[in-house]
Amino acid sequence: EVQLEESGGGLVRPGGSLTLSCAASGFTFSGYNMNWVRQAPGKGLEWVSSINSRSNYIFYADSVKGRFTISRDNAKKSLYLQMNSLRVEDTAVYYCARDADRGYGPDLDSWGQGTRVTVSS
Amino acid sequence: DIQMTQSPSSLSASVGDRVTITCRASQSIDNYLNWYQQKPGKAPKLLIYAASSLQSGVPSRFSGSGSGTDFTLTISSLQPGDFATYYCQQSYITLLSFGGGTKVEIK
Numbered sequence: 001e002v003q004l005e006e007s008g009g010g011l012v013r014p015g016g017s018l019t020l021s022c023a024a025s026g027f028t029f030s031g032y033n034m035n036w037v038r039q040a041p042g043k044g045l046e047w048v049s050s051i052n053s054r055s056n057y058i059f060y061a062d063s064v065k066g067r068f069t070i071s072r073d074n075a076k077k078s079l080y081l082q083m084n085s086l087r088v089e090d091t092a093v094y095y096c097a098r099d100a101d102r103g104y105g106p107d108l109d110s111w112g113q114g115t116r117v118t119v120s121s
Numbered sequence: 122d123i124q125m126t127q128s129p130s131s132l133s134a135s136v137g138d139r140v141t142i143t144c145r146a147s148q149s150i151d152n153y154l155n156w157y158q159q160k161p162g163k164a165p166k167l168l169i170y171a172a173s174s175l176q177s178g179v180p181s182r183f184s185g186s187g188s189g190t191d192f193t194l195t196i197s198s199l200q201p202g203d204f205a206t207y208y209c210q211q212s213y214i215t216l217l218s219f220g221g222g223t224k225v226e227i228k
Contacts, residue, residue: 035217037165044208044219044220044221044222045157045159045165045208045210045219045222046219047210047216047217047218047219050215050217057215059215059216061216062122062216095164095165097165100167100170102170102171102174104152104153104170104171104212105153105211105212105213105214106212106215106217107155107167107170107171107210107212108155108157108165108167108210109167109170109176111164111165111166112164113163113164114164
């Protein structure tokens with residue numbers, strides 16, 4: 001069974017930093033592209049960042065570019081999101097999601113349960 | 122960037138109703154369109170990929186259609202577990218984007 005489990009969320013002051021982790025199991029993690037998607041309270045889904053299986057293609061939403069860094073460790077079957085210069089508007093539940101990569105662009109077929117990040121003074 | 126617009130933003134329907142949700146892209150995305158279902162407090166679940174392909178394990182009452190800029194998600198006979206929020210997502214360009222969501226509520 002495919003499982004993704006996020007951790008690392010919490011309360012942080014504006015301007016602070018936080019690193020999220022996503023532990024994968026039940027599939028060959030090194031063979032899949034991965035994504036972070038967030039959802040602000042009461043709002044819709046917002047794609048944040050993606051990384052391919054070899055970490056040589058990385059993309060960010062404009063809203064986080066220059067502040068967030070996505071990375072992965074295939075040996076540890078883990079995905080990360082380093083978040084710096086956090087803003088109140090970064091408050092959200094952050095999900096990691098697997099790209100099924102069936103040839104029609106990224107379709108996210110497995111998701112973690114999410115980790116909550118609150119940016120507040 | 123590609124903007125995705127869903128309509129309606131919410132709807133009320135009864136069990137057994139046929140429900141149609143529309144998603145429009147700001148430019149042509151061929152069939153690079155996916156649909157997700159999200160229930161309160163839960164992660165999204167993939168329903169449809171490549172505009173019309175049913176994800177494994179998803180009931181056949183869900184179907185998707187469309188190409189280019191206009192897409193629809195149809196639930197042929199609404200079931201109690203289908204009351205949720207539905208999102209479309211374009212996968213045409215690497216910077217992914219989601220529609221604003223359609224909340225399906227009980228009438």
